[in-house]
Amino acid sequence: MTAFILRRSLQSIIVLFVMSLIVFVGVNLVGDPVDMLINPEADQAEIDRVIRDLGLDRPVSEQYWYFVVNAFQGDLGRSFIFGEPALKLIIQRMPATMELALFSLLMAVVFGIPLGIYAGLKPNSKVSKTIMAGSILGFSMPTFWVGIILIMFFSVSLGWLPSTGRGEVATYFGITSSIFTLDGLSHIFLPAFNLALFKLSSVIRLARAGTREVILQDYIKFARAKGVAESRVVRVHLLKNIMIPVVTIIGLEFGSLIAFSTVTETVFAWPGMGKLIIDSIYNLDRPVVVAYLMIIVVIFVTLNLIVDILYSVLDPRVRIKGVS
Amino acid sequence: MEPILEISDLQTHFFTKAGILRAVDGVSFEIGAGEIVGLVGESGSGKSITGFSIIGLVDSPGEIIGGTIKFKGEDLNDLSNEQMQHVRGNRIAMIFQDPMMTLNPVLRIETQMIEAIQAHDNKISREDARIRSRDALGLVGISSPDERLRAYPHQFSGGMRQRVSIAIAMLNRPDLIIADEPTTALDVTIQGQVISEMQKLCRETKTALLWITHDLAVIAGIADRVCVMYAGRIVEQGLVANTIANPLHPYTRGLMGSVPSQNQRGKPLQQINGMVPSMLSLPRGCAFQNRCSYVTEKCSTERPDITHLSDKRQVRCFNVSEVP
Numbered sequence: 001m002t003a004f005i006l007r008r009s010l011q012s013i014i015v016l017f018v019m020s021l022i023v024f025v026g027v028n029l030v031g032d033p034v035d036m037l038i039n040p041e042a043d044q045a046e047i048d049r050v051i052r053d054l055g056l057d058r059p060v061s062e063q064y065w066y067f068v069v070n071a072f073q074g075d076l077g078r079s080f081i082f083g084e085p086a087l088k089l090i091i092q093r094m095p096a097t098m099e100l101a102l103f104s105l106l107m108a109v110v111f112g113i114p115l116g117i118y119a120g121l122k123p124n125s126k127v128s129k130t131i132m133a134g135s136i137l138g139f140s141m142p143t144f145w146v147g148i149i150l151i152m153f154f155s156v157s158l159g160w161l162p163s164t165g166r167g168e169v170a171t172y173f174g175i176t177s178s179i180f181t182l183d184g185l186s187h188i189f190l191p192a193f194n195l196a197l198f199k200l201s202s203v204i205r206l207a208r209a210g211t212r213e214v215i216l217q218d219y220i221k222f223a224r225a226k227g228v229a230e231s232r233v234v235r236v237h238l239l240k241n242i243m244i245p246v247v248t249i250i251g252l253e254f255g256s257l258i259a260f261s262t263v264t265e266t267v268f269a270w271p272g273m274g275k276l277i278i279d280s281i282y283n284l285d286r287p288v289v290v291a292y293l294m295i296i297v298v299i300f301v302t303l304n305l306i307v308d309i310l311y312s313v314l315d316p317r318v319r320i321k322g323v324s
Numbered sequence: 325m326e327p328i329l330e331i332s333d334l335q336t337h338f339f340t341k342a343g344i345l346r347a348v349d350g351v352s353f354e355i356g357a358g359e360i361v362g363l364v365g366e367s368g369s370g371k372s373i374t375g376f377s378i379i380g381l382v383d384s385p386g387e388i389i390g391g392t393i394k395f396k397g398e399d400l401n402d403l404s405n406e407q408m409q410h411v412r413g414n415r416i417a418m419i420f421q422d423p424m425m426t427l428n429p430v431l432r433i434e435t436q437m438i439e440a441i442q443a444h445d446n447k448i449s450r451e452d453a454r455i456r457s458r459d460a461l462g463l464v465g466i467s468s469p470d471e472r473l474r475a476y477p478h479q480f481s482g483g484m485r486q487r488v489s490i491a492i493a494m495l496n497r498p499d500l501i502i503a504d505e506p507t508t509a510l511d512v513t514i515q516g517q518v519i520s521e522m523q524k525l526c527r528e529t530k531t532a533l534l535w536i537t538h539d540l541a542v543i544a545g546i547a548d549r550v551c552v553m554y555a556g557r558i559v560e561q562g563l564v565a566n567t568i569a570n571p572l573h574p575y576t577r578g579l580m581g582s583v584p585s586q587n588q589r590g591k592p593l594q595q596i597n598g599m600v601p602s603m604l605s606l607p608r609g610c611a612f613q614n615r616c617s618y619v620t621e622k623c624s625t626e627r628p629d630i631t632h633l634s635d636k637r638q639v640r641c642f643n644v645s646e647v648p
């Protein structure tokens with residue numbers, strides 16, 4: 001197990017390195033941040049000074065070298081706009097995105113699995129067909145559009161839920177989050193639902209497909225032949241088996257929830273990392289973009305590792321071996 | 325001997341898109357307390373469906389549409405789902421064909437055993453149930469049962485898993501065990517062990533056994549009485565010794581002829597001509613007519629009834645006297 005984690009960590013470092021190279025070269029190809037930063041009336045001498053200060057007069061290879069050296073010391077560069085360390089800016093915004101992503105994931109699982117199991121157990125009932133039709137809609141409607149419709153319906157027409165911001169936050173156990181206050185919960189509900197919709201649809205489809213397959217297995221019939229109550233057959237025998245593919249997808253998709261919450265955060269003016277990155281891309285704030293992408297890569301790599309470990313917990317046949 | 329199970333005129337049909345499939349069509353037989361009865365037939369003859377009909381686990385689109393299944397004087401067809409659940413695994417247990425598929429791969433053996441006990445006894449503690457499970461494992465010849473309880477199914481070989489299934493079936497001291505080809509998926513050496521142990525256990529505990537198989541040789545070794553099934557009906561029934569020494573129905577004779585044996589070394593094996601007819605388009609009259617070498621005009625127009633002969637023998641053929 002330790003060897004497995006070590007080996008995976010080594011692989012992760014290589015991935016991180018390659019990604020940093022691609023990202024760094026990529027952002028250097030787009031636009032000129034100097035135009036965005038200086039006063040349009042500044043003279044050439046001032047422009048040169050700014051370029052020199054930001055280190056943009058050096059060749060890209062040299063800039064990259066400095067970036068790597070600094071990165072090893074935990075410094076991912078300084079924002080051109082705010083003049084603060086990029087990492088600090090992102091970390092400040094991270095809790096808002098994390099709580100949004102986690103809440104969405106929770107919604108997707110809590111609603112998705114029971115709905116999917118139901119649709120799998122009674123594939124021909126009207127309710128199941130409605131669930132499946134709904135999941136197709138969830139897949140195919142664009143997130144930003146659904147977000148706008150949600151705002152129009154629940155915030156504008158009905159006035160039930162607020163449409164922007166994070167609301168009141170409270171701190172428990174050292175975690176500051178809006179889910180600890182009623183006001184915060186009312187704020188998180190719409191954006192979380194918006195973000196969850198796509199995942200919810202995939203969880204429903206996975207749970208349904210899993211149920212349809214597992215329910216035909218001999219071990220389900222054998223459990224019934226033992227006289228085990230139907231509720232236990234579903235909750236224990238079925239659920240544990242369908243959780244294997246569901247956990248894989250949930251784990252992997254959690255990364256994408258964090259990474260692609262940008263759209264939802266923009267629509268609902270949610271003060272998270274996604275909104276920061278969009279603003280930074282507009283302003284060509286290269287260090288923040290690079291730092292953000294680095295963090296996303298780390299999150300993805302870590303989640304993959306966690307999924308692999310969870311997999312072995314769920315499925316005793318996949319016990320991770322230390323030897324390669 | 326007072327019969328513990330009396331099946332009369334059982335009809336289990338499958339309502340498929342292609343038409344009504346009469347998988348079990350008027351099956352009648354009985355099993356005495358502590359008696360071992362073999363139910364023999366080819367694939368698709370309806371023998372397994374007969375077994376599943378008894379414990380009320382016929383998968384849709386199959387349905388029991390007629391006949392009675394009297395178990396200790398009570399018709400199982402009249403029981404509610406809940407009452408039936410109490411019979412399953414408690415009074416009537418079942419063992420399945422493929423031991424690789426019958427145990428849930430993600431649950432520990434102890435979980436699967438304890439739930440079988442607790443399903444029928446809500447007062448027993450987990451610890452007591454565990455002790456009973458351990459003893460049951462020991463009884464079927466699994467060494468160090470205490471450790472093995474903590475194991476998962478994939479840590480057992482096929483033969484061991486089938487022993488575990490047998491132990492589970494025996495947990496609640498049922499009056500009847502239905503064994504659906506329990507040795508077909510096992511190695512020949514393991515087959516022999518499982519058969520003799522099963523026989524010993526049933527004799528010791530006075531448990532009746534319905535042994536479903538396509539293998540007459542197995543029946544010869546274990547059963548008291550045999551029922552031969554063809555195309556959803558029992559075509560011959562009698563004590564094993566008589567039936568095997570002197571088969572009356574042409575189909576039973578064919579089956580006997582196709583068993584490889586020592587004293588026919590070097591001679592080509594006999595086989596029954598033709599194929600099992602499609603259950604969806606059975607011929608009028610006797611279902612075996614197309615493959616029978618004693619066929620007469622009458623066979624293609626009329627359906628033969630059961631003829632009761634002496635010594636508990638029954639046969640469903642017009643030409644019993646013709647058969648040499």
